[in-house]
Amino acid sequence: MTRIARRRLLKISGTGAVAAHAGGMAAILASGRAPALAQEQTVHWLRWTDFVPASDALLKGKITQECKKATGITLKLETVNANDLQSRITSAIQSGTGADVIMGFSNWPQLYAESLADAADVAEEIGKAQGGYYEVSKQVAQVGGKWIGVPWSAGGGLIAYRKSWLEEAGASTFPGDWDSYRAVGKKLKAKGRPFGQTAGHTFGDAPGWWYCYLWSWGGKEVEADGKTVVLNSKETVESIKFAVALWKEAMDEGGLAWDDTNNNRAFLSQTISATLNGASIYIEAKRKPDTYKTEKGTPMFQDIQHAHIPKGAAGQYNNPGVFTDMLMKYSKNQKAAKDFLRWIHSKPVYDEWFTSQQGYTCGATLEWEKHKVWDADPVMKPFHDLPRVGRLVGYAGPPNRKAAEVVTKYIIVDMYAKAIQGMPAEEAAKWAHGEVAKSYAS
Template identity: 40%
Template structure:
């Protein structure tokens, strides 16, 4: 069954925690040992754009667990689009709420999560091992604080029919070719729509990979030195400004995550960066459009490399839970093959496991246009890359430091100024003199 979501934390509280200014998360956490079996366990998770995925949990998995264990699962569905993180922060600060959750931006409250190394190691052995990149997020000080569930892949989503009409038979392989294609399509009334607002996925999923493809990262590997202040950064900023002015729809500079879905499905744009939820919606509600949607990998940059950005889904157990062991038992149960494989299949690989045992899963072949999303697991990075994913990185994300660098350039600010402002913010956040 579902339970109403917890009240949202204020944005002030959220940013305070993101900046590491509060002492709540740093306090020691001691779980209460409760011998009696709990009546229920609350599982909080952001709602899926693929409705069948949530339906499968509600109608199949939750009843099965109650029948098997005698424990009711309260499925607390959180609204998509960035609202889940403040709710998770509120739970941590109040030491009340879900027992198990999709732990978005887990670096904000790792101290409030129990060690789940036993579960993560079991899951890894069961399914052929973990992709190494996700370990950089889930493991902290040698302990797994979350169990990676899956990645929501982000790729270029485009109208193949309009590209064909413009004489573009193959999706652009480089960012320069991408710009050329966008200029042609905008001239025909089909501009690109590349999100650059204060969202949490569709902006990061192309701007960070573009930056990396120019040979630039935000911080160095240690997280103690700003790497953004480079000549290549200026070239990347200038390119994005040109792309915006010559190939994109005007308002995309301020789009939040849902906006590009809406623009694409209402035929306002010919290309954006998104999960394959756009195709899911089109096939369901706009079948003719659904036939002409295609997906492509992000273009290569001047370095000759292409990159993608993870949108990771990890699950963790909160130390304030009245019965930590019962919560851990439930979490492990969700990863058992009898439960996990059908659950993943119900979402048509929208949630792609970070496990090599799913590399050749038959679900990848059901809809050939989905298969490129598997490549994301091999080429994607965390947005902190190559630096650690910690609270300082969380502040960079939640203040949109890098995103604003690009968007401000698109709306008139000089390249030199936007880079200097971003570098100044990074030094302040990371405490660098």
């Protein structure tokens, strides 16, 4: 793998197993005592600020306390806005100091592979104990068969929508193709209830929407060889033309400046009728039924459903949201960090966190497909299979460093944003093709 130069990295970002002593982590957990060698160790874990507040509260409270008691490790948990994570990663790598373990989203680990420690022993141990990993989790956590991270979870986005509002617009079910989606959206926007989507530089919802939209028309970045750039195609140009009309007729046009929180707020304040999102909108509305109500005064969560992004001529897709714990090579706490990762990923501990997510994300291993959380609320059930269906950025090639660079630069998102702002479709496709080619030529 080509090492990313310091200047370039800044630009695109914006040892042994625990079983070797004290009978391994199983013995630690069974005895309830911290191993002598782990005493007074501190592990710094950097994550996003979760869209499910209960999960952050759990990690910062009960889990942090349990970690000290079970392993002797003092957990320093830090959370930041997800859009700030990459700049923190870059800064840590360049300075050689920072968090020991950092959350990676999508195929970010591919960007930093040279700066990540070998995590094979931990990743393989967890995968073996929990039924193996989803393929999408393995793809982003490995380079050339080498584990560069430990898969944490895998989820994705569905469209949250107001069931009653769509019914009033003549849609008894969510529109399943782009033409009907556009037609229903046009009616809704005329009533002041547009669809809402971001076309801005934000880590999750923007790529999650526009990549899937591109694929549904038959567009793609590269061929399966992972080298031949084919973005500037008839399918891509047609998708851009339709997107411009769709945006003007059916969308909240302020979405050009939205991040991953703006659409949540817009939905909960009843200014949009549907948006691609994780389950956080529904979870928040359900958590505060007296705060978020419909125009009729009823709890809003009772009027929210989830649906897949509409299909196009080439099919219907989702972009799985994959999270990976990256063990940083510069860390001087490699042993303690691995002990921590074994513990936090173990079934009893991970179960506490997974339950708190309420179905917002799936586990990284197949073990969690049969969890009781999936039977608790039928509105959340559609998220269950997202890691099994869909494509990763970089299709039809692998989700490697080059694909990660393209998504980090928001090239696909900007292709549509430029057209929405007035650039002819053909020029937008040509511009984006050239930018993707630069990344793949490096």
